[in-house]
Amino acid sequence: MRNRLVYMLILMVAALPMTGCWNSREPKQLAIVMALGIDKAPGNKYKVSFQIANSGQVAPGIVAGGSTYGAPVMVYSGTGSSIYEAIRKTSRSVPRQLFFAHIRLVVIGESLAKSGMQEIFDFFDRSRETRLTAMVLIARGGDAEQAVRTLTPLEKLPANAVMGKMMHSSRLWSENFTVYIDDVINMMVSEENVLLISGVKLAGDKGMSAKKENVEQTNPAAILNISGMAVMQEGKLKKWLDGRLARGVIWARNKMESSVMTIDAMGKPKSVSIEVSRGKTKVKTQFANGQLRFHFHIDAEGFITELQVPFDMTKPGGIDSMEKEWAETIRDEAEAAIKQAQSEKCDMLGLGQMLRREHPKQWNKRKDDWNNVFADSEITVTVHTEIRHQGLRNKSYLSNISK
Incomplete structure (x- = not known):
């Protein structure tokens, strides 16, 4: 028992110099x-x-x-x-x-x-x-x-x-x-x-x-x-x-978090401001007769933050017309980005990455000439929008001023 205590004491004493951080600064x-x-x-x-x-x-x-x-x-x-x-x-x-x-x-x-x-x-x-x-x-x-x-x-x-x-x-x-x-x-x-x-x-x-x-x-x-x-x-x-091309790429890559978009109303350009509260993009891939096709489907939700025209949203079809105009604006941005990417033969949309992940066999067939394959692919876009609410007013005070 005494020898064991001696050994333990020796080990404890020997361990003392080892305490601390040798490379501390x-x-x-x-x-x-x-x-x-x-x-x-x-x-x-x-x-x-x-x-x-x-x-x-x-x-x-x-x-x-x-x-x-x-x-x-x-x-x-x-x-x-x-x-x-x-x-x-x-x-x-x-x-x-x-x-x-x-x-x-x-x-x-x-x-x-x-x-x-x-x-x-x-x-x-x-x-x-x-x-x-x-x-x-x-x-x-x-x-x-x-x-x-x-x-x-x-x-x-x-x-x-x-x-x-x-x-x-x-x-x-x-x-x-x-x-x-x-x-x-x-x-x-x-x-x-x-x-x-x-x-x-x-x-x-x-x-x-x-x-x-x-x-x-x-x-x-x-x-x-x-x-x-x-x-x-x-x-x-x-x-x-920059601008709409950059945001079009954001839409295409499913990176949209929030933004402010302006649309036309009552003949006045960019007279309605809509805050994007949610954006979701899904891409569907098709293979037909050796041709590669991509279809982007964009779902967007938002709410109206500002009107510069006396637009009455309480009228039947008022919100529907705004949603349609907003969807057209989003589609224009996404299609402009797609056209730019294909003309540059540069897959800034991330479609090659998606194809490699979801269809590895099809990717292996095309990866050696992907820039040309991407440029020649058929790409379509559909957009669905929904305006959730209109702030604290359905009818702007501008309606009373116009009278």
């Missing part, structure tokens, strides 16, 4: 990267910009690891033949170790997107520290560095501001949808290899974008806006989609 030793910008640099290199949180500015009173003066973020840049080489080179300028576990946003410069960006995501996929849930955007008409340097109102951390804009834009306007690093990687290794990534664009006085004075006024001189969707094919930027 104090917050004051870390430069926490919130956003990353990647641009094309001369000599087939990459320029990587790191948006680092200044914790003393973001959370006043908590000064460990941060400074109580200056901007809420600092941006450092480095150039290298690879992303990781650029990171290591930047360490010469940053007084703390770059820490990527909290990265939320990756911005790709437009010139890099045009030349091809297939190789740049291996670092994120391989690293134990980075997250594949970081959002990806394309810097439309500019550099990623300038986008991550721009200070934003309301949100101290620009990365959080851009993410908030992207999420609200996709949920409330539906001309964009969010894409994350793992989505990009999965699509790049897929056989159809077409991806849509939303754009972020700097508007206003670009020279003011990185200055603190930009957010110290009621009307910022420079601001970042979510702008369009980049169509990526084989890892390269093919074109931008």
